[in-house]
Each structure stands twice: as structure tokens, then as C-alpha cells.
Amino acid sequence: MKFLLSLLLIWELTPLDLHRINTRRNYYPPPLARFFQNKFTVRFTLMRNAIFSYIRPDAF
Amino acid sequence: MPSKIKQLIAVFLLGLLLRVWDLSGNPAGVYVDEAHLGYTAYSLLHTGKDSYGKSWPIMTKLFGSYSSALYSYLTVLPVGLMGLNIFTTRLLSAVSGSLLVLIAGIAFGPFTGLVIAVSPVFIFFSRAAFEANLALTLLIISLVLFFRSRLSLSALFLSLSAYAYHAEKLIAPIILIFFWGFYRSARKQLLVPVLIFVITQLPLWMVSLNPAVNQRFYELSYSGSLPEKTLTFINNYLGYLSPDNLFSRPDPDVQRSFPEISVFYWWMIIPAIMGLASKKPKLIFLTIFLSIIPGAVTRDYFSTIRVLPAFVGMAVLISYGLKSLFIRWPVPVVIIIIFSLLGLYSNLCLLKFERSSVWGYQYRQLAEFVGSHPDENVIIDNSRQKPLYILLAFYNRWPPSLLQSRYSASWLADYYSHPEFSSDADIRNISIRPIDWKKDATRSAFLIGDKLAISPDQISEHHLRLVTWVADLAGDPRLQILQTGY
Numbered sequence: 408m409k410f411l412l413s414l415l416l417i418w419e420l421t422p423l424d425l426h427r428i429n430t431r432r433n434y435y436p437p438p439l440a441r442f443f444q445n446k447f448t449v450r451f452t453l454m455r456n457a458i459f460s461y462i463r464p465d466a467f
Numbered sequence: 468m469p470s471k472i473k474q475l476i477a478v479f480l481l482g483l484l485l486r487v488w489d490l491s492g493n494p495a496g497v498y499v500d501e502a503h504l505g506y507t508a509y510s511l512l513h514t515g516k517d518s519y520g521k522s523w524p525i526m527t528k529l530f531g532s533y534s535s536a537l538y539s540y541l542t543v544l545p546v547g548l549m550g551l552n553i554f555t556t557r558l559l560s561a562v563s564g565s566l567l568v569l570i571a572g573i574a575f576g577p578f579t580g581l582v583i584a585v586s587p588v589f590i591f592f593s594r595a596a597f598e599a600n601l602a603l604t605l606l607i608i609s610l611v612l613f614f615r616s617r618l619s620l621s622a623l624f625l626s627l628s629a630y631a632y633h634a635e636k637l638i639a640p641i642i643l644i645f646f647w648g649f650y651r652s653a654r655k656q657l658l659v660p661v662l663i664f665v666i667t668q669l670p671l672w673m674v675s676l677n678p679a680v681n682q683r684f685y686e687l688s689y690s691g692s693l694p695e696k697t698l699t700f701i702n703n704y705l706g707y708l709s710p711d712n713l714f715s716r717p718d719p720d721v722q723r724s725f726p727e728i729s730v731f732y733w734w735m736i737i738p739a740i741m742g743l744a745s746k747k748p749k750l751i752f753l754t755i756f757l758s759i760i761p762g763a764v765t766r767d768y769f770s771t772i773r774v775l776p777a778f779v780g781m782a783v784l785i786s787y788g789l790k791s792l793f794i795r796w797p798v799p800v801v802i803i804i805i806f807s808l809l810g811l812y813s814n815l816c817l818l819k820f821e822r823s824s825v826w827g828y829q830y831r832q833l834a835e836f837v838g839s840h841p842d843e844n845v846i847i848d849n850s851r852q853k854p855l856y857i858l859l860a861f862y863n864r865w866p867p868s869l870l871q872s873r874y875s876a877s878w879l880a881d882y883y884s885h886p887e888f889s890s891d892a893d894i895r896n897i898s899i900r901p902i903d904w905k906k907d908a909t910r911s912a913f914l915i916g917d918k919l920a921i922s923p924d925q926i927s928e929h930h931l932r933l934v935t936w937v938a939d940l941a942g943d944p945r946l947q948i949l950q951t952g953y
Binding site for chain 1: 705711716727
């Protein structure tokens with residue numbers, strides 16, 4: 408778990424990412440917004456995309 | 468009650484809930500193809516003709532191409548019972564998707580039903596009116612019946628699936644040929660089913676002989692020399708097997724995907740690999756490899772809608788791995804499924820708001836405005852949204868005769884030979900076309916368009932008065948309604 412959390416922190420968030428988090432929070436019921444849209448969820452998506460981009464048989 | 472039946476009922480109810488919850492509100496709005504399907508059902512119900520005036524068509528003209536009519540025929544019942552609206556138009560797709568969960572659960576076990584019930588791709592295509600989703604369920608019913616030796620019924624469902632969507636029209640005969648080759652010892656038993664398939668397919672094949680009917684395929688096929696085409700085919704084909712496309716990135720078409728989840732959840736790659744290593748029927752691989760062909764022969768890089776049956780095969784593999792994982796570690800598996808459902812909820816929220824303009828939410832409000840101004844000239848710019856008239860007809864439930872009267876008897880006699888399409892329309896007090904500033908700004912009218920169609924300079928130059936902005940669900944202004952000073 409510690410490893411995963413430290414891995415997540417590698418991804419730097421740009422001002423655009425932070426703006427998007429704020430915008431997207433409006434789309435959820437207020438008590439849930441911070442749970443679904445926060446720095447960790449965005450970092451996780453970035454990490455997921457980065458890792459999976461190495462496994463693309465069509466890219467060769 | 469046996470526990471397997473209880474599990475199947477639970478999985479079916481979960482699948483149904485994920486498909487019908489807020490069905491008419493999410494995706495917000497209606498896409499033009501959906502409006503076409505719903506309005507065709509409405510038109511068939513009231514006149515026995517589609518919106519062009521063709522009586523009981525085998526395929527219906529879909530703007531510049533032709534689409535399968537089966538979805539509209541089956542939607543006549545909900546539209547007749549509950550009226551024409553978003554819910555009744557999408558209901559058939561949601562029911563098909565829920566039935567798929569049940570059928571897969573019965574055929575391959577509750578874990579397969581569970582994977583199909585919660586996988587994003589199957590939920591997404593069940594939440595909007597996609598003929599591909601109906602065709603998928605019919606095809607899977609056909610395959611399940613085939614393996615249960617109900618061959619004639621299987622052939623009938625296979626034929627129906629070909630009537631429901633273009634991709635199945637291509638793969639249904641290929642599947643039949645493979646079965647013919649696969650079951651050499653039982654060819655005598657296959658004779659009657661093959662005959663049923665051929666006879667029931669004849670009307671569709673006859674119609675498909677018209678080049679105009681295959682216009683969409685010509686538009687989507689790739690150009691170049693044979694080696695180039697072969698390389699493109701291989702590249703496209705591999706794209707449908709790419710873990711990146713299957714478990715991480717959404718379909719690049721924003722109208723056919725959730726914003727942040729892919730075909731399956733990212734963690735499903737682990738049970739997928741385990742499923743590959745387990746003992747499984749070769750026919751699952753056959754289904755996967757054949758079903759990718761309709762997607763690979765078109766130039767779009769990764770189009771999930773064209774290869775849906777392949778994802779069912781993959782879901783079966785994932786379910787085998789998931790079952791092994793669940794036996795060893797039940798609690799972590801349950802936790803990760805719960806987290807995935809939370810991720811799905813998050814994506815449903817994003818889909819509803821962030822993609823509302825893609826799904827034409829603004830045209831729903833525009834239709835209300837147009838409906839409340841029946842006696843004034845309304846000019847709507849259609850530079851961005853081409854077949855706009857069908858959205859207005861859908862929302863305002865225009866009498867089908869209004870649209871049908873635009874086509875002559877001689878045009879209808881040659882119904883399946885018209886690939887041409889004009890998105891301009893003059894219906895009642897409404898003109899849908901690019902704005903002609905010289906003519907339109909000098910008479911009393913409402914001018915409607917987006918920021919690109921009507922610039923601030925044009926507003927001040929022609930002394931236009933802003934009546935209102937039409938926003939999407941996220942609050943971004945999309946259409947401006949202006950009134951001329953005359």
C-alpha cells in the first residue's frame with residue numbers, strides 16, 4: 408500500500424489537472440464530490456494510462 | 468431454491484439496475500441516430516411507414532446511409548404503450564443488455580453473468596439506443612442455442628442478429644461457415660438450419676445488392692495498395708487485442724464511451740490472464756477472433772461498437788480467472804468489485820454532465836423553444852449538427868406525414884438507391900440551413916446558432932437582440948437564440 412501511494416505521488420499535476428478537478432466536483436452530489444475527484448484519483452488515472460501504454464501490440 | 472439460481476437472479480437484478488437507473492437522463496439528451504430509431508418506431512406505429520414514407524422497410528434510410536430496421540420495429544411496442552420519449556427509445560437496448568447478463572449467466576455460470584453485468588462496455592451500450600446491443604444479444608442467444616443443439620432456432624436468431632446490425636450481417640455467414648467446417652460429422656443435422664438461415668436472409672441480401680445500402684461501409688473502408696491495406700488490417704486487428712485499449716483507455720469516440728474507463732476495469736487484466744491459462748472451449752477464441760473482423764476492416768482505430776461479440780468472449784475468459792481468484796481470496800475480490808462500481812458511478816456522473824453537449828442535450832431545450840413559437844420564422848444554423856430536423860421531430864413528436872411529404876412516389880420507388888442526403892430542411896415555420904445574412908437578417912425571425920455560426924460582430928452589425936443562451940448540463944453556453952429587429 409505504501410509503495411502504491413509513493414508511486415502515485417510521482418505524477419505531477421498541472422494547473423489544468425487541478426482546474427479540471429475543481430470543475431468536475433460540480434458534477435457530483437456535494438458530500439461525494441471530494442471522494443471521486445481529488446489529486447489521488449487523477450494521479451491514479453495518469454499512472455494507469457502510463458503503465459498500460461507499455462502494453463500495446465498494435466504499436467510495433 | 469438452488470444457490471446457482473439465486474446467484475443468477477442477483478446478478479440479473481444488478482445488471483438491470485445498472486442499465487435502467489436514470490435511463491432517460493443519462494446520457495443526457497439524444498443522439499441523432501437514437502432519435503432516428505425512436506422516431507421511425509413512432510412513424511411505423513402511426514402510418515406503417517418510416518419517416519421517409521417507405522412502407523415496412525427492411526432497412527431504413529439513415530441520413531446518408533441505411534440502417535437496420537429491426538430495432539425500430541421492436542420499439543413500436545414501448546412507444547405505443549408509453550409514447551415517444553427517450554426512455555421508450557432506449558428501453559429495448561437496456562432490456563437486451565440485461566437479458567445478455569442472464570443468458571451468459573445461464574450458459575457459462577454466474578461469474579460470467581457478473582462480469583457482463585458490471586463491465587463498462589456492456590453497461591454503456593445498454594444505456595442508449597444502439598442496434599449493435601440488440602444484435603449482440605440475438606447473436607449470443609443464437610450461439611448458446613447452437614451449443615444446446617437447438618440448431619433451427621439458433622439459425623433463426625443468427626439471421627435476426629444480421630437484421631439488427633451491420634457487423635452481424637458480416638459475421639453471421641462467417642460463423643455459419645465455420646460451424647459447417649467444425650462439425651463435419653453432423654453436417655446432415657446442419658442442413659435444415661442452414662436452409663432456414665439462407666431463406667430468412669434472402670430479403671436482406673437482396674436489399675444489400677444496392678450499392679447505396681453499403682455506402683457506410685465504403686465510407687469506412689481504408690484506401691491504399693493491397694500491402695498497405697493488409698498492414699492496416701493487422702494493425703487494426705491487434706488494436707482490438709491491446710490491453711491498453713481493453714483495460715485502460717476509453718474508445719476514442721466520445722459518443723461511444725465513458726470518459727475515464729475502458730471496455731473492462733483495469734484490474735480485470737489479472738483474471739483475463741488467468742482465464743487464458745485455464746481450460747476453456749476453443750469456440751470462445753473462435754468467437755473472439757471472428758468478431759474482431761468487422762472492426763478491423765474499417766478505418767477507425769478502435770471502434771468498440773463493431774466488435775461487441777468479441778468482448779463477450781473476453782468476459783467469459785475474465786470470469787474463469789475471477790472465479791479462481793474468488794475461491795482463493797473472496798474478500799479482496801468483493802472489495803475490488805465494490806470499488807469498481809464506485810468508479811462506474813463516478814463515470815456515470817461525468818458522462819451525464821461532461822458529455823451532455825456531445826449527446827445533444829442543448830437540442831432538447833431548443834426543441835422546447837421551437838415548439839413554443841409555432842407562428843414565427845425560426846432559422847437554425849446546421850453547420851455543426853447536420854440532421855437536426857430529426858431531433859426536433861423526436862422531441863416535439865411531429866406528425867410523421869410532415870417528414871414523409873418531402874419525398875415523392877418516384878423517389879420512394881427507388882428507396883434503396885439514395886445515398887445522397889441534405890441536412891437542410893424547411894418544415895412548418897422552421898428553416899434548418901446555414902444563415903443567409905442578406906435575406907434572414909432583414910425580416911422578422913429568430914436566428915439560432917452556436918458561437919461560430921453567429922459572431923459578436925454579426926450580432927452588432929445586424930442589430931440582433933439576444934433572447935437567450937441555451938446551455939448544456941455542465942453550464943457551458945452552446946446555442947444562442949437571437950431575434951432580428953424587424
